[in-house]
Amino acid sequence: MVLPIQILLLVFLLFAISRVYLRAREGALRxxxxxxxxxxxxxxxxxxxxxxxxxxxxxxxxxxxxxDLVLYLSIVLLFYLIFRTNVMLEDTRHEITKLVRKIALxxxxxxxxKKKKK
Amino acid sequence: MKTLIxxxxxxxASVIFTTLKELKAFLAKAYAADILVVNDGSTDAxxxxxxxAGVAVVTHILNRGLGxxxxxxxxxxxxxxxxxxxxFDADGQHEPNDIPTILEPxxxxxxxxxxxxxxxxxxxxxxxxxxxxxxxxxxxxxxxFGAYTTDSLSGFRAFNKKAINGIEIKTxxxxxxxxxxxxxxxxxxxLSEVPIRVIYTDYSRSKGxxxxxxINIVFKLLLRLFR
Numbered sequence: 001m002v003l004p005i006q007i008l009l010l011v012f013l014l015f016a017i018s019r020v021y022l023r024a025r026e027g028a029l030r031x032x033x034x035x036x037x038x039x040x041x042x043x044x045x046x047x048x049x050x051x052x053x054x055x056x057x058x059x060x061x062x063x064x065x066x067x068d069l070v071l072y073l074s075i076v077l078l079f080y081l082i083f084r085t086n087v088m089l090e091d092t093r094h095e096i097t098k099l100v101r102k103i104a105l106x107x108x109x110x111x112x113x114k115k116k117k118k
Numbered sequence: 119m120k121t122l123i124x125x126x127x128x129x130x131a132s133v134i135f136t137t138l139k140e141l142k143a144f145l146a147k148a149y150a151a152d153i154l155v156v157n158d159g160s161t162d163a164x165x166x167x168x169x170x171a172g173v174a175v176v177t178h179i180l181n182r183g184l185g186x187x188x189x190x191x192x193x194x195x196x197x198x199x200x201x202x203x204x205x206f207d208a209d210g211q212h213e214p215n216d217i218p219t220i221l222e223p224x225x226x227x228x229x230x231x232x233x234x235x236x237x238x239x240x241x242x243x244x245x246x247x248x249x250x251x252x253x254x255x256x257x258x259x260x261x262x263f264g265a266y267t268t269d270s271l272s273g274f275r276a277f278n279k280k281a282i283n284g285i286e287i288k289t290x291x292x293x294x295x296x297x298x299x300x301x302x303x304x305x306x307x308x309l310s311e312v313p314i315r316v317i318y319t320d321y322s323r324s325k326g327x328x329x330x331x332x333i334n335i336v337f338k339l340l341l342r343l344f345r
Binding site for chain 1 (some may be wrong): 158159174175176177178179180182185186189190193194195288290
């Protein structure tokens with residue numbers, strides 16, 4: 001029997017995969033990123049369609065229930081993605097600083113104030 | 119030697135003119151150096167006040183933080199082929215008389231970078247919260263960058279040409295003070311410390327490291343280390 005939550009999750013995951021496909025077609029994602037996101041969503045679809053699959057994996061890893069495995073993996077993944085986002089944000093800040101610096105130095109037309117040595 | 123005094127400034131309109139006037143008066147009689155104010159996107163009259171004092175000013179169109187401003191000062195020093203650079207706070211907490219002292223280890227050929235250490239002067243008692251923050255920062259600098267210093271957060275520093283040309287600052291905000299030590303280690307620069315005097319006022323305390331941004335600094339440093 002198919003539960004309503006399974007239908008909702010499936011619709012969302014198919015939507016997510018379609019976004020990955022569209023971004024890939026635009027060239028906005030690198031090959032590794034396409035593979036990463038497609039695998040994540042494909043695995044999630046398998047887990048939604050056949051919840052026993054996650055139970056099977058959970059038992060192999062020494063975790064009781066499939067849903068616990070999904071939660072653990074989701075938390076780890078979220079932490080990692082937050083970390084990557086922070087790194088990207090730092091890189092962007094650094095690029096902005098370089099740009100601001102370049103403008104500041106190019107706009108400086110006056111010669112530095114000089115003092116004669118005594 | 120061709121020397122540049124770099125003064126990072128963000129919204130320092132109320133004090134910068136006095137600081138620059140005292141600095142210029144000292145330089146006129148004791149040490150030949152140029153002054154550069156790096157206006158870090160101030161929204162007050164910092165630029166006008168600096169210009170009134172008759173010093174060179176470069177302006178960041180956006181506020182980039184202390185690290186960004188020091189980086190711009192060093193880039194300016196590289197561009198104009200300065201042999202020595204000194205970073206000096208705009209809030210008047212540093213003594214111009216200490217400039218020759220901080221440059222002495224470099225001119226004597228003993229150091230490439232000199233830190234003006236507030237901790238080495240027992241005559242001026244540092245507020246307790248500052249002392250604790252400083253100790254944590256020193257420890258962090260040692261753990262993350264392997265460099266031991268008594269004052270990792272000092273804004274009074276001197277660099278020779280090798281340091282000016284080699285140091286690349288990647289952090290934008292207050293964590294630059296710790297990152298400088300990582301650069302000193304990477305470039306195998308000789309580090310020295312000299313005691314300096316500091317004048318703590320309510321104004322200078324409100325402008326410097328706040329105790330609450332310590333956690334943010336630790337996070338940023340770890341992020342850069344593990345990226």
